[in-house]
Amino acid sequence: xxxxxxxxxxxxxxxxxxxxxxxxxxxxxxxxxxxxxxxxxxxxxxxxxxxxxxxxxxxxxxxxxxxxxxxxxxxxxxxxxxxxxxxxxxxxxxxxxxxxxxxxxxxxxxxxxxxxxxxxxxxxxxxxxxxxxxxxxxxxxxxxxxxxxxxxxxxxxxxxxxxxxxxxxxxxxxxxxxxxxxxxxx
Numbered sequence: 013x014x015x016x017x018x019x020x021x022x023x024x025x026x027x028x029x030x031x032x033x034x035x036x037x038x039x040x041x042x043x044x045x046x047x048x049x050x051x052x053x054x055x056x057x058x059x060x061x062x063x064x065x066x067x068x069x070x071x072x073x074x075x076x077x078x079x080x081x082x083x084x085x086x087x088x089x090x091x092x093x094x095x096x097x098x099x100x101x102x103x104x105x106x107x108x109x110x111x112x113x114x115x116x117x118x119x120x121x122x123x124x125x126x127x128x129x130x131x132x133x134x135x136x137x138x139x140x141x142x143x144x145x146x147x148x149x150x151x152x153x154x155x156x157x158x159x160x161x162x163x164x165x166x167x168x169x170x171x172x173x174x175x176x177x178x179x180x181x182x183x184x185x186x187x188x189x190x191x192x193x194x195x196x197x198x
Contacts, residue, residue: 017160024196028100105145143167
C-alpha cells in the first residue's frame, strides 16, 4: 500500500500493464541495458560498476543484494510498457477518471460556526477525469507530494464533501494530511 500520492499513481499505472516485467536479475539487467542503450548508462542509473552490469547480463551473478534488487526492479518497472501506461493516463484523464481509496486526516476550512475539525477518515471516491489529468500532469512536471495531496484534496472536496455542488457550498478548502495509505484505481 502506498503512503504517498505519487507512489499510489505509479501503482495504478502498474495495474494497466498487459505483460509482466522480467523477474530474474539477468533478464531485468538485459532489458535495462537495452532501454538505456548501453552498459555504462545502466551502471550509472543503478549506482554500480559497468563490470557488475556485464556479469548480471551473462548470468555470472544471479542474486543481487537487496538494495540493488530494489533499484533494478524500480528502474525496470518505471520503463516497462510506456505506451500502455501513457494510454491508461490518457483514458483516465479524458473519460474514466480515477478511484481514490485514502485513509488519512481530512479537515476543511469553513465559515465560523461550523464543525471543521480534521479527523481520521477512510474514503473511497470516484474522481472525475479532470482531477486524474491534473494529478498525472503535476506528477510528470515534478510536483511535490504536498502539491499532489492538494490536488487530491480538491477532488475530495468537490465530490465527497460538496457532492458536486449539492451541499456545503461555503466550504473553502479541504486539507489532507497524515496519510496512512492511498491507492488509486483506473
